[in-house]
Amino acid sequence: MARTAEHRLPRRRRRRLTVALAVLLTAGGAGGATAAWSTRQGSPQTAPEHPVKLDTVKVTRTDLSTDRTLPGTLGYGPLRTLKGTGTGVLTELPSPGAKAVRGKPLYRVNDRPVTVFFGDTPFFRALDKPGLRGRDVTVLADNLRALGYDIGHTVNRAPTRFAPGGTEFTPELSAALKRWQSDTGQEATGTLTPGRALVLPGPARVNTVTATPGDPVEGEVLTYTTTAKSVALTVDAAGVGALRTGQSVTITLPDSREVPGTVTAVARAVQGGSADDQSAQTGPPTVAVTVTPRHAGDVKGLDSASVQVRFTATDRKGVLAVPVTALLALSEGGYALQRPDSSLVAVETGMFADGMVEVSGAGVSEGMTVVTAS
Numbered sequence: 001m002a003r004t005a006e007h008r009l010p011r012r013r014r015r016r017l018t019v020a021l022a023v024l025l026t027a028g029g030a031g032g033a034t035a036a037w038s039t040r041q042g043s044p045q046t047a048p049e050h051p052v053k054l055d056t057v058k059v060t061r062t063d064l065s066t067d068r069t070l071p072g073t074l075g076y077g078p079l080r081t082l083k084g085t086g087t088g089v090l091t092e093l094p095s096p097g098a099k100a101v102r103g104k105p106l107y108r109v110n111d112r113p114v115t116v117f118f119g120d121t122p123f124f125r126a127l128d129k130p131g132l133r134g135r136d137v138t139v140l141a142d143n144l145r146a147l148g149y150d151i152g153h154t155v156n157r158a159p160t161r162f163a164p165g166g167t168e169f170t171p172e173l174s175a176a177l178k179r180w181q182s183d184t185g186q187e188a189t190g191t192l193t194p195g196r197a198l199v200l201p202g203p204a205r206v207n208t209v210t211a212t213p214g215d216p217v218e219g220e221v222l223t224y225t226t227t228a229k230s231v232a233l234t235v236d237a238a239g240v241g242a243l244r245t246g247q248s249v250t251i252t253l254p255d256s257r258e259v260p261g262t263v264t265a266v267a268r269a270v271q272g273g274s275a276d277d278q279s280a281q282t283g284p285p286t287v288a289v290t291v292t293p294r295h296a297g298d299v300k301g302l303d304s305a306s307v308q309v310r311f312t313a314t315d316r317k318g319v320l321a322v323p324v325t326a327l328l329a330l331s332e333g334g335y336a337l338q339r340p341d342s343s344l345v346a347v348e349t350g351m352f353a354d355g356m357v358e359v360s361g362a363g364v365s366e367g368m369t370v371v372t373a374s
Contacts, residue, residue: 054340059368062321064353068242068313072233072251072291074305076225079207084109084217085122086195093209099227100204103147103184109217113186115197117143122199127177128191132169133157139199140177140192141167149176203227229299230292231261231307237270237285242313249291251298252308259298261309265290316351319358320365326372327357337370345370 084090092108100106105113119139127137144151152172159165167173178190186196195217204224211221231251235243247263267288291309293299327349328336336344337359345368350358 054371055373056340056369057323057326057372059320059322059337059359059364059366059370061318061366062356063315063317064319064321064351064356064358065312065315066351066353067310068239069252069308069310070233070235072231072307072309074229074231074251074253074299074302074307076205076207076227076303077230077232077290079223079225080204081223082198082200082221084114084195084211084219084221085124085198086193086217088195088217090211090213090215090217090221093211093213094206094222096206096208098206100200100206100224102143102203103180106198106206107221109195112196113184114195115184117197117199118146118202119143119199120201123192123194123197126191126193127169128193130169130171130174133166134164135166137169137173138167140169141173144173144176144180147180149180151176200224228292229296229302230264230290231309233289233291233309234286235289237287239313240266240287240289243289243311247311249309249311251291251293252310253299253302254305254307257298260294261291262294263289263311264292314351314353316358319350320360321356321358322370323372324352324355324357326370327359337364337368340369340371 086109088109090107090109091111094106098106100116102116102118104116106116107114117139119142121135121139123136123139125132125136127140138156141151141154150172152170152175154167154170154173156167157163157165174190177192178188181190182188203226205227207223207225209222211219243263243266245263245266249261249263251259251261253259265288270285270287272283272285322337326337327347328338328344330336330344330346334346335349336346338344345361345363347359347361347364350360352358
């Protein structure tokens with residue numbers, strides 16, 4: 001607890017007083033030393049032959065921050081499984097590392113191409129009748145438009161109690177589908193059946209192929225990831241509050257290069273922690289965090305690697321601070337700063353960083369001169 005009164009060494013009724021410089025370890029590293037002064041009642045005082053020269057510093061207003069470094073894994077993100085739809089036999093499959101591109105075939109069934117579209121709803125029914133409405137129709141319309149086809153006027157309606165939401169399958173949309181089928185060498189029917197196209201969340205990279213030619217399409221075909229590389233971190237739940245989406249971080253690569261990155265996702269679910277069944281303990285609670293390199297070229301030559309991610313864990317703006325070597329620990333408890341005239345000013349300590357300590361108290365002000373250990 002800080003004391004606001006100043007303390008002076010008494011000249012007459014002297015009692016023993018010891019002040020020790022705290023030896024404090026901080027994130028940035030701080031040196032320490034100890035010093036003690038004592039007087040005994042009735043002991044004669046001898047003036048030094050030469051005045052003692054004191055090293056002094058000024059209390060400054062500054063920003064303090066501490067960094068934290070965690071291990072992470074650079075890769076293409078979590079694996080997802082692609083299952084085939086429709087009927088038929090797989091006759092051609094992609095190779096690991098192949099890219100899934102909008103409007104291009106990814107594999108073949110009964111020797112006919114299965115084309116990639118991007119969206120959030122798979123094709124679960126035949127789109128063959130004007131008037132059909134749904135989010136699957138929206139996926140078709142969005143992809144044909146993105147591929148440069150005129151789909152006419154469409155309206156994307158919200159779902160109601162009596163009708164599904166999404167886009168209506170119009171004659172104009174059917175005509176655009178027919179032109180695209182013709183341009184890509186398919187049978188130009190103007191209709192789409194499940195299994196003739198697959199829907200992915202976005203551009204993807206084939207990781208492993210789990211099926212073989214001759215397998216039925218109804219089953220697991222391959223696993224895939226995103227095409228963008230990212231770093232997966234596991235952060236203890238108690239410390240994840242220091243990370244937020246959009247925050248800048250530094251990634252240290254295996255060759256010691258440091259490249260900038262950005263926090264792109266902080267999971268909302270906590271993994272692990274204690275369980276009701278003590279035998280089922282899964283370790284401390286953690287949260288998954290995703291960091292993306294700011295420039296893809298910085299990690300161009302790496303597909304997978306162990307890296308380190310450094311980020312600001314604590315940040316204090318505009319606080320009063322002194323070097324740690326100016327801080328005195330009083331034998332009766334608490335901390336103080338010493339003025340050049342030997343008077344002591346009680347302080348409360350705050351954050352420690354890079355050899356500095358945050359101080360506050362009624363007698364502390366910016367620009368005040370205090371003694372420091374050399």
